[in-house]
Amino acid sequence: VAVRAKQAGCQMTIALVNDPTLAPLIAPLDIDAYINPRATTVSSILRHIRHGRVRAVYSIGDAEAEMIEAQVLSTSPLSGRLIRDIEFPEGVLVGAVMKGERVLKPTGDLRIDSGDVIALFTMSKDVPEVERLLQVSIDFF
Template sequence: MRVAIAGAGAVGRSIATELLENGHTVMLIERESDQFVPETVEQADWVLGDACEVSTLEESGLELCDVVIAATGDDKVNLVVSLLAKTEFAVRRVVARVNNPANEWLFTEAWGVDVAVSTPRMLAAMVEEAVSVGDLVRLMTFRQSQTNLVELTLPEETPLAGRPVRDVDLPKDAALVTILRGERVIVPSPDDPLEPGDELLFVSHSDVEPQIRTALGY
């Protein structure tokens, strides 16, 4: 997969390194000369230019990319890059970084964004996930389908202890996708028993989250 990243700051370089380690081809686009340091991520292709300019994107061959990640520290720039990538270069998947949670409502399909990643919201969700037991925590939102990845850790006194997954009567627009048990990652089957301390990951529509709580006995 070929991925273009707009913004070669600490965030952009970190994403590039992870993607390269996973075998993907990465291009970093940076407009600030002091951030243009190819030796920091030597395996990536580097482009010095403004990702908000169509000419820069044309010269970099953005239309050949499968994914564009708008990862700058400026929400306005990330929105413009997302819109250009989707409308002018027909990039299949666009991921945008949200720096200010107040701007999150803008990061939608109307601006070419398929997935919006809000760093403050993600950090808050991770804190909630770390301290919340027996409550549903929203980890992230999938903009295209308007569904969420949510998590619930079963407490010690859960009424579901020892009962199989099939006994959890989930609503129509929700699915249990993973059970995290210690160091194990379990793809659930109907006969798998649930245990106290299990971290249950669901994909669901926000409207049915109360029904998930009810199905789990909360």
């Protein structure tokens, strides 16, 4: 339907794609965006079951990896530390840090503070360790 809409002159098209193996066909067909209901549902569920103050979770691939967006709490092991001093698991990358309204490129010299929002890319096997880093300690209560 999206391809026919584009051919009919629609400027922007969005397709519903239930089979993720069809995703590579989106660009050649000139479809602007697509929605995978399974991935959307999984991401929504993950957001509610992850520990810490998680704002969003996106499943990547066939649940092989995740992008986790979370707010750093004052009791988090991340709070008050430079990125280079944090022992992230090997499969974890810091994608961005948001301080207030500013989005910053992460560098080793950037300090993570309470209230910052961080975007972490993690392999699924490393999620428990990432949750530990984001978790609220008992001191919070």
